[in-house]
Amino acid sequence: MAVSSNAPVLEIKDIAKTFGPVTALKRMNLSVRPGRVHTLLGENGAGKSTLMKILVGLFQPTSGSITLRGEPYAPKNPIEAKVLGLSIVFQELSLCRNLSVAENILATHEPNRFGFIKERDLNAQAARIVEDLGLPVNVRTKVGDLSIAQRQLVEIAKGLSRPADVVILDEPTSSLSDSEAEILFTIIERLKAKGTAIIYISHRMEEIMRISDDITVIRDGSFVATTEKQNTSIEGLIALMVGREMKDIYPPRLVERPSSAVSPVLAVENLSEAGKFENVSLDVRPGEVVGLFGLIGSGRSDVMKALFGFGQPAGTIRLNGNPVHLRSPADAIRHGIAFVTENRKEEGLVLQHSVERNINMVALGQLAGQFGFTRPARERAAAKTEVLRLAIKTASIETPAGSLSGGNQQKIVIAKWLQTQPKILILDEPTRGVDVGAKFEIYRIIRELAAAGTAILMVSSELPEVLGLSDRLVIMHDKRVAKTLDAQGLSPETVMTYAAGIHQ
Amino acid sequence: GASLLTQQHPFYISLASSMTAEAKAENLPLEIAIANQDLNKQLADVEDFITKGVSVIIISPVDSTGVKSAIAKAQKAGIKVITVDVPAKGVEVTSHVGTDNYTGGVKAGELMAKQIGDKGNVAVIDYPTVQSVVDRVEGFKKAIASHPDIKIVSIQTGITRPEALAAAQNILQANPDVVGIFGFGDDAALAAASAVKSAKLQDQVKVIGFDGMEEARNAVKNDPVMVGVIAQYPDQMGKVAVATAGKVIKGETVEAKQPIVPGVVTKAGEEK
Amino acid sequence: MTNSTETKQALLASPLIRQYGGIVISLIILCLVFSSISPRFLAFNNFMNIMQQVAVIAVAAYGMTYVILLGDIDLSVGSIIAVAGMVAAQAFSMGFGFAPTVLITLAAGAIMGGLNGVLSAKLMLPSFIVTVATMGIYRGAVSLPTNGAPASIENETWLAIGSESWLGLPIIIWIVIALFAINHIVLSRTIFGRRAYLAGGNREAAIYSGIRVDRLKIIIFMISGVMAAISGILLSSRLSSAQTNAGMGYELDAIAAVVLGGTSLAGGVGTMVGTILGALIIGVINNGMNMLAVPYFYQLIFKGIVILFAVWLDVRSKSMRT
């Protein structure tokens, strides 16, 4: 058992970091002890990832100092950091789609002789790493062929491929479902036992309370407080983090859920697409929130894509009772469907464009004047409204979306779809990487939209979230619908048994 | 001012240097602009000369038809124009100094006939978008037409030396019975000669070129395959052009056409 | 009073300077250098010269701006310029009048550009390779009617474009200005332009946002083809003939103008204002070096260095801001 009197292995003193006019870190202090999980908690954009990137030498701090094992420490790049004993699992995936899992995991330290790669050793070594970690991935697969969750696992394997004194995990579970997260927690326990110090970043309060030893809260780039886990509670942490009390994270229903007599606005019958999903049937009524739950790779995203005009699935899609053939996303949007995609970087945002441009991306036509001319004043006003409504933390609406923190980027993706005032809103992992405060905002918006009659279909890997918000639950297992259940009074265990395919 | 079509060819280098030399001798300020085979650039060069206010423009047209607007522009600005090498079509110039390419082509054809003993298959490497080359090839064809036992079996385009080399290799591969190749310029002919040698056909194939720059003349002397070259005299051309410009400036009248007849260089020597 | 005028001017100038700082400075430096050596450089007449000489490149560069904005490239514009001239010459020789010939020529440009777009969008081939291929195909096609010989054009109205003036300005310059205005507005003030930016910035995100990226690409290549055809009209009227090797290599000058103007080859970022400034830089370099009688080889070298310098200045001034 690690003893709390252990000397800190890593100490961060008064670190500040500015990007031109933007201040990411003001004054950050942190001390990390071996054999303990030290969690960093803070709102989106608080500066957590920036601090971690400083630790591995990707950014140089504007001021302040770091010591590692008592020695001054200022790495110039991640290889140097690794040599000195720091490894990192990045928040944003940093894998090459064109290379295999093995090549990615061992990138920059491939087994070689005189610079010639020993291909067989490479695969064997990677396979051993993956096996040791207990990850279900084939190391010869191309990363481009993996789902987001699997890529996240590969990212973890890459970060942990070499022994290190300090391991940084920046939101490693944001795209994992509970079963994969369990694998990670086992790994963390093993590392702790070996005396490794772990810096952990997450927005999932339950898991933070479960695995942390120490918790540091940071706000607006500054250190707020460090406590040991046993001396705090979720409520206390949230209060420290957002600067106010927050009672129930799942806001209450604003109106009664629609009765089953109301006819569905979207009804799907026996939708199939070879290799992706089979015989999927589901429906959503106006004002209803239907949760789509399933383990990773169960085919949820592919079903959503089919509902949004991708591919040529067999079966019927009915809107207001009329069968439709959706040929493209443009077609789906015209029918009043909106789709908050799960991969915000690739499918959601134009990173180098301004917040304003991104928010108005879909509603462009609606905001425009005659003859296809844009109306800048109206666009600005619309963007500002959304920034306020979703509390997007940005210097201005002119800021490039790419320089916002992950959670704020997610809010932009939601904002751009809210602008279209959809009749049917599909949300695929809408709160991935979003802090508790913002999650609450998103939940509140979902409630509001439902109350206004929008039909909502929400995919999520976070079971509490699905249970907390949905009226009904569609559970998928292995590319099929395993069960459709009323969410009222449903226990997590029941849902899990269907999702895992135990119940047939 | 002088606007030349290119400076990546020995012919034009020689032309330019003789012009510079003559200008020095006559104490005339001379600026040379290179159009790099682009008519639009040539037009821009002429416009810039007009802005600078030169008194005479010597122009070696990129193309005989298209140079019309440039010449018209200069003349509208009151500047006299002299063409060298390639004549201008559709517009009168003060004087034209140039090789008679058609006659040169005829001479090449006759020389070819003589060298191959009046019979056999021959091939041509050409550059079909340049008028002076088209004239040469026409002259060559005309001469060959009067020899019923000679047939032109292939006309391939080979503009630069590597292209000409590839064209010649392929000609020899496709027509192993070829006995003569006419290259539209020295580069084409020298490339053809290399191709003949690497195909080990030096006893069978004779090559004739056009232009007569130093490298080709040496080849005619030393290389059994290069049996002759039609020689142009760019140095004379440049000299005459600048001298004419001098006369024009002084207000003297000049001949409207000053043809420079090409010579024939063979192993036996030069025949003007 | 003077003070408030000054402030106003400063306010007007500042966004321009901020956005185009690097390139505007390069342009000013070039002009200063050239005019300090050759007094004729700064004459109004010479400015007209520069504009006319740069017209063909500038118009092609307008079209190229859309293409590059989309993250694509169009190497066939030089060949389209030549085909347009030849199509016009053939139309005239078949007895068509001025207006029908203009329409036929523009249609030819739209078809050639559209073919590029369709091949790239529908067969999912990279536009670089598609347009390298069509560059050859169109260049070959231009020689078919006359077997490589130039065709002269005699229609008076057509020739007037390249030689006459209106209200003291050459017609060709009016055309360059008018097309600039149209393209600038289309790009910066219409939904169409906005979609080009979005699709160029992130193709996948654009598709998910309901933008029909394939259709957009085809339209943009058609615009590029039409602009190249207009370029071809200007060129053939300046040269009063259609040359089979007209416009050879102009695609690189057009691309250089666009990139000098700050448009990113990765797509998603750029403006028409930048493009016309970039084209002007190229025109000023060419003209200035001619005025100074710089020998040809040194011109090549100098032009390369100036392009590097201007792009570097631009990149630097942009990175300083953030």
Place this chain on the structure above:
Amino acid sequence: MTNSTETKQALLASPLIRQYGGIVISLIILCLVFSSISPRFLAFNNFMNIMQQVAVIAVAAYGMTYVILLGDIDLSVGSIIAVAGMVAAQAFSMGFGFAPTVLITLAAGAIMGGLNGVLSAKLMLPSFIVTVATMGIYRGAVSLPTNGAPASIENETWLAIGSESWLGLPIIIWIVIALFAINHIVLSRTIFGRRAYLAGGNREAAIYSGIRVDRLKIIIFMISGVMAAISGILLSSRLSSAQTNAGMGYELDAIAAVVLGGTSLAGGVGTMVGTILGALIIGVINNGMNMLAVPYFYQLIFKGIVILFAVWLDVRSKSMRT
């Protein structure tokens, strides 16, 4: 027994066919068409011809493969080819021997390529614009020593490269093969090659993994420069002279060869095997059309169409697999 041999062959062939299906089929179709029309096409001699003609492009394309793999482009190779020839001619005329001249020429290539790399990596300029600029600069520079005239080369060993044979194969072909082997191994079997794939596939990820992408880029542009210089050696020895317009436009042929070979212009995907196959296609087209005496303009058109067809076949065969 026959059966097992067959299976073995099928096993050996299958990955090649799977990976290079489109292009191999195009190559076979082309050869069938040409040889059915001209019986001389299939002669061993003619194959040697093709290889020799394609050598200059192939070697430049080897270097270009690394560059494109990195998601960059090098338009200056044509000019470097010319400079290399001229440097060699000057070195010989200064009295250097064969070996020192080779070294000087290769060093010149490395310096020119390195300059491209440094400008692109350190000043953060897009490689397209850097190499458009240096294309002009190097092309201008090549004319400086002789004022535009070609310089003849008389060193016997040098000329032997382009004209002699060894073990029945022209030396030039040995060089093409040897360089293929080296580059293939470097790209597919070394850490250096793997880093090129990583950085080309996801630049940010490569930086996050600690790869010094800038240094990598500089080295890769140096390799491209050296390969272009070797190309220049081959060309000048074939022509027994250094031409100032040597290699003009070869960059596009080299890029076309690389892309035909399945290397993605977006970076991260590609092989040397593909590149040599791509270069062969280009060689076969050029040679075949000459053998059939196709007129020049039709050659341009036909070549464009074949390139389009081959790339389309390749893209299609790849998308069918997934």
